[in-house]
Amino acid sequence: MTRAGIALLIMCLGLPEGARGQQPDLSSRLDPPTLAAVQPILDAAARDSLPLEALRSKALEGVAKGAGPQQIGDVVASLADEFRTARGALRGGLPGVALRDGEVVAAAMAARRNVPLAVVWGLWASRPDDGSLEVHVTVLSELVRRGIRVDEAATLMSHVVRTSVPLEVAAQIPGKLDGARTTGAPPGAALAEALRGLNIPDPPGRGRGRGRGPSG
């Protein structure tokens, strides 16, 4: 083996974790009591294939914000439970479908917004390819948070997924809705205006300017 080969080997071994898109080593940022509180939760999360990086990130966030070990442990445990519930529901409705960590996190956040997970997994049924639905699920929950009826938001987002509306366009829907609502329009009418502004075709059964339903 040449010296260059050995040098390459050493360089590869010495790659910082950040260069591989990983979080820093928890033990370097967490004090022993916090690590002791968090590690068993992470171990259980790993066994259940939960989004580990999001849990590690929450622990690091707690440290950065000056929270104590007990509180950090509680928050991470609570988040892990949310992920476990979301993942279990998605797995139940989507057997055999590969789930990304981001999708599980988005589904958990949607559940926080009172979006039923059965509605969330409906987006997968509309998916024409295996692209990530993390953003779509997030937009769905943001629409619900803004007062759009769950079924209406779900129909719209399924339509967005099915017709392959570009992600950068889909991601603008909540912002456009906010803009439309500044004129005083009710949520349904404002959503119709937002969709017009983004040139998103109407979902089936939702005519232009309709939006006079319960959320409009």
Add this chain to the structure above:
Amino acid sequence: MKNGQDRDHPLDHYLSGEMSLDALPEELMREEVQIRELLEMLREDVAAPPEFRADVMGAIERLSAPLWVRAMGWALRPRPVRVSPAGGMALALAASAILFFAWPADTPTDGGAAVDGAAAEVVTRFVFVAPDARSVRLTGDFVAWSREGVELEDLRGTGVWTVDVLLAPGVHEYTFIVNGTEWLPDPRAVSQVDDGFGRVNSVVIVSNGNAL
């Protein structure tokens, strides 16, 4: 002298000034005189031969080749390296470890096909208006919630602090740290979420084309 252990050696006494040159044994005195003459020679101005300057400048020119050229030259020149059997096995194990740990891992799957999570990062601009702030930093999941975070700049002195950050497509949580102590959400964010620690995080949705 044996590594300075023999303190009774005459040379020790001479060097410490306790003994004159004349008092040294004849052999040592001769050596000392030769050394002094050599030092005198070295102190004299010596005229360099005519080709000396050209030789030196040529050598410097060769040395001043770009670093990468010299590095490539060093890296590509084969050299025999002796590796013990144990060392060879250790290197083989290390290589296996690299393949195992550093190879792009599949996104966790639930028994289905592997999911390709790799995507190009997107330049995402963060703006925070704080006319009275002395410093504004951005932190979030994309910097592992480091308190140092990323520093925003008030380039025009108008209190509009901005920074551009490369983010992976997806949904990220973040917050601003003003003056090193105040954790404040982004009022322009598409959403705010409870952080579980009594504060609020802002949410940014990064799609392939833009960030919101």
